[in-house]
Amino acid sequence: MSALKPLRLLLLGAPGSGKGTVTSRLLKVYPGIQSISSGDLLRRQIAQKTHIGLEALNYTSKGALVPDSVITKLIVDDLKENIINPQVQHWLLDGFPRKVSQAEDLDAALKPAGEKSVFNLVVEIDVPQSVIVERITNRRVHVPSGRVYNLQYKPPKVPGKDDITGEALVQRLDDTEEIVTKRLNDYNALVSPLKKYYRDLGILKTVSGETSDIVFPKLLDVIQNKI
Ligand SMILES: Nc1nc2c(ncn2[C@@H]2O[C@H](COP(=O)(O)OP(=O)(O)O)[C@@H](O)[C@H]2O)c(=O)[nH]1
Numbered sequence: 001m002s003a004l005k006p007l008r009l010l011l012l013g014a015p016g017s018g019k020g021t022v023t024s025r026l027l028k029v030y031p032g033i034q035s036i037s038s039g040d041l042l043r044r045q046i047a048q049k050t051h052i053g054l055e056a057l058n059y060t061s062k063g064a065l066v067p068d069s070v071i072t073k074l075i076v077d078d079l080k081e082n083i084i085n086p087q088v089q090h091w092l093l094d095g096f097p098r099k100v101s102q103a104e105d106l107d108a109a110l111k112p113a114g115e116k117s118v119f120n121l122v123v124e125i126d127v128p129q130s131v132i133v134e135r136i137t138n139r140r141v142h143v144p145s146g147r148v149y150n151l152q153y154k155p156p157k158v159p160g161k162d163d164i165t166g167e168a169l170v171q172r173l174d175d176t177e178e179i180v181t182k183r184l185n186d187y188n189a190l191v192s193p194l195k196k197y198y199r200d201l202g203i204l205k206t207v208s209g210e211t212s213d214i215v216f217p218k219l220l221d222v223i224q225n226k227i
């Protein structure tokens, strides 16, 4: 694969659009990319019953957004600790920011001097929302790793077990049809101003497709040719 120039990528996309799926495929092509998923970070906090996890659960279990003060500090601290250093050339964020106030706070905290934003590329994954409810109700996850499965599209080798560790897969509390509908409505209300924020900075691209098999090659092309 062609060498990458420094990549600081934000993946945007509706719940169930395939952000986690294309991230895992991207990391297979470019193992050097560090990735952070806000949802996975929160689920690990919840599983560990930390103070942040217990607070976040009040929101995630209802499909409501966690307060900016909680999620922004969690992400900024993780970026400062693990990502923003000379050893990490390529990284991506999935799930944060998901509203303009978060984008502004993140850039205020971490935008490199002379750069437009903490990101140098923002890619929106555009999938017909008609396919999302079925995808999400068939989603199963391995919380410690964030690995994602699907009973129809990508079943585990052993039913109910993670392919790598053999540990149990779970259905997320927020992956019910009722809660997904709420999360989709929230996403649609917030994503347009957020896309404008990055479009105005000249770093937004959109890749469309019905399936991740169509979306992923387009994402790869944008990353290899854009940066
Ligand atoms: N049927 C189908 N399911 C997919 C496709 N891409 C991803 N999925 C599944 O849809 C669900 C949501 O994908 P995920 O990557 O978790 O989306 P995210 O919420 O945007 O991170 C998971 O169960 C995936 O395995 C696809 O092209 N077709």
Ligand SMILES: Nc1ncnc2c1ncn2[C@@H]1O[C@H](COP(=O)(O)OP(=O)(O)O)[C@@H](O)[C@H]1O
Residues within 6 Å of the ligand: 014, 015, 016, 019, 038, 039, 040, 042, 059, 060, 061, 063, 064, 065, 066, 067, 071, 094, 095, 096, 097, 098, 099, 102, 174, 183
């Ligand atoms: N940037 C964020 N701001 C507020 N809450 C968030 C954020 N990212 C994740 N969350 C919380 O975690 C839940 C799961 O997020 P995520 O795994 O990204 O789900 P999805 O991609 O399916 O929307 C969200 O429904 C929300 O409650």
